[in-house]
Amino acid sequence: MPPKPHRILLDRVSGYADEAAAYMRRRRVSRQPFARLYYPNGRSGDHAGDSAAGAELFAAAGRLIEVAGKRPKA
Numbered sequence: 001m002p003p004k005p006h007r008i009l010l011d012r013v014s015g016y017a018d019e020a021a022a023y024m025r026r027r028r029v030s031r032q033p034f035a036r037l038y039y040p041n042g043r044s045g046d047h048a049g050d051s052a053a054g055a056e057l058f059a060a061a062g063r064l065i066e067v068a069g070k071r072p073k074a
Contacts, residue, residue, distance in 0.1 A: 035061070 026034075033049035035057035047054035 033058070 035047045035054050036044055038044045047057055049058060
């Protein structure tokens, strides 16, 4: 029997709330910057800011922010 439509939505919202709670716990415990990558298969991975991969990700993100922040002159 297929699940009821409202239960699918409830499961999705609960998943987001769980992820937000885990994020807040990590931030409270460590207070260290980190980069999270999401992969196409649904897996995610965290990289500490002081690791080699984390430093590269932070540098790439900084360049993306700079590029996105530049607006063409009209």
